[in-house]
Amino acid sequence: MIQLIRGFKDILPGEVELWQFIEKQTSSLFEDFGFRDIRIPIMERTELFSRSIGEETDIVEKEMYTFADRKGDLITLRPEATASIVRSYIQHRMYAVDQVQKLYTIGPMFRRERPQKGRYRQFYQIDAEVFGVSSPLIDAQIMFMLTTLFTRLSVSDCTAKINSLGCPNCRPAFTAGLSGLLSEKADFLCEDCSRRSTRNPLRVLDCKVPACREAMADAPSILDYLCTECRSHFDSVMRHLTIMGVSFELDRRLVRGLDYYTRTAFEIQTSLLGAQSAIAGGGRYDGLVKALGGPDIPAIGFAIGMDRLAEIAAQQHSDLCRKPKLFIAALGKISQTLAFEWVSRLAATGIHAEMDMSGRSLKSQMKQADRLGAQHVLISGDTEIENGQVLLRDMITKEQSPLPVQDIVEALRNRFA
Numbered sequence: 001m002i003q004l005i006r007g008f009k010d011i012l013p014g015e016v017e018l019w020q021f022i023e024k025q026t027s028s029l030f031e032d033f034g035f036r037d038i039r040i041p042i043m044e045r046t047e048l049f050s051r052s053i054g055e056e057t058d059i060v061e062k063e064m065y066t067f068a069d070r071k072g073d074l075i076t077l078r079p080e081a082t083a084s085i086v087r088s089y090i091q092h093r094m095y096a097v098d099q100v101q102k103l104y105t106i107g108p109m110f111r112r113e114r115p116q117k118g119r120y121r122q123f124y125q126i127d128a129e130v131f132g133v134s135s136p137l138i139d140a141q142i143m144f145m146l147t148t149l150f151t152r153l154s155v156s157d158c159t160a161k162i163n164s165l166g167c168p169n170c171r172p173a174f175t176a177g178l179s180g181l182l183s184e185k186a187d188f189l190c191e192d193c194s195r196r197s198t199r200n201p202l203r204v205l206d207c208k209v210p211a212c213r214e215a216m217a218d219a220p221s222i223l224d225y226l227c228t229e230c231r232s233h234f235d236s237v238m239r240h241l242t243i244m245g246v247s248f249e250l251d252r253r254l255v256r257g258l259d260y261y262t263r264t265a266f267e268i269q270t271s272l273l274g275a276q277s278a279i280a281g282g283g284r285y286d287g288l289v290k291a292l293g294g295p296d297i298p299a300i301g302f303a304i305g306m307d308r309l310a311e312i313a314a315q316q317h318s319d320l321c322r323k324p325k326l327f328i329a330a331l332g333k334i335s336q337t338l339a340f341e342w343v344s345r346l347a348a349t350g351i352h353a354e355m356d357m358s359g360r361s362l363k364s365q366m367k368q369a370d371r372l373g374a375q376h377v378l379i380s381g382d383t384e385i386e387n388g389q390v391l392l393r394d395m396i397t398k399e400q401s402p403l404p405v406q407d408i409v410e411a412l413r414n415r416f417a
């Protein structure tokens, strides 16, 4: 028996309805905010991810599924969607039509992390990106859109954490100060942090190892180093979040696990998922389009962990399974052929009906109708057919009424459409 690969999972019928529901709510809301769907490939050249996410990040150092294809080219199963969407924006010169592009995508991502509840090696993201808007209004608007989605899905117990990571003008002074502290604390840092402390000191602020947390307890905050432009951008984001009634907490240590961020960075965290508290994360990445060979165009976005979202939303949406409107209990050869024809014709016109194709007893067919949750059963034996009338039974009230066989599909369509 061949089993699933560790960290991968099936999303089975019964669960999948919730995923479809989330997808529908997402696209309807995001499209009302002007976002358009984009589909990007599952694999890209490895270089795209290492250059955008950053060589010194956990994702690039340890978690990517990278392999050489048959010609020896290094390719990677996408660990996130932002880099691919940026590549696509540049490659198709979308900016030439309109710099401002609002794009979203939903799909699987791959990271070889240690699997546990809420953490998978294939997981799904709902990802949204906006290009060409430098105004802080968009930062506040996408966070408002994100929290509106959670509200629509009845997901509560979430906290938005927000920070600013500065820009290439003000961040170097902060990282220089941080590097000084890191060399003082070198003996207390974990292996990863010691290695990264010179090349990517921000990462240390994000480390979950308790010894590193303790060593960094008095670390300075980047907020004290922001330049005037970054400070006023950040103040404006917070002001507009308040105007829109989005509650948030300032988290001076939030740095995110990817290197492309500038200015606004945020995460939505929940207490409902144990160690995997981040349900969504994002921020501004004003330098990435240019760094990947495009024009100097600002951008911002976020991604929601859909597996985590579904786990939380499941408690609020337990009954999304689709039920047939009608079950046809056919008894006898002629009746079965007719039921087959009726069910097929009804389905073709948008009415979900079911039947039993193995010719079982009326009792077992009624049980099957019940199990499927059909609201009505059409009882149709060969004798009923001969008499030109079948019986329609309401499974809730238990009432039965006769229905002429002639033009029955039309009659059922009128009744159940």
Ligand code: HAM
Pocket (backbone or CB within 6 Å): 079, 080, 081, 082, 111, 113, 118, 119, 120, 121, 122, 123, 124, 125, 127, 128, 129, 257, 258, 278, 279, 280, 281, 282, 283, 300, 301, 302, 303, 304, 305, 306, 307, 308
């Ligand atoms: P990220 O924080 O790496 O950001 O991932 C976003 C979300 O994906 C996380 O908050 C989490 O809910 C979910 N996630 C990440 N790894 C796993 C995993 N192994 N299993 C289950 N869920 C997971 C990004 O990916 C950025 N691209 C977000 C972004 C878009 N920034 C700007 N635009």
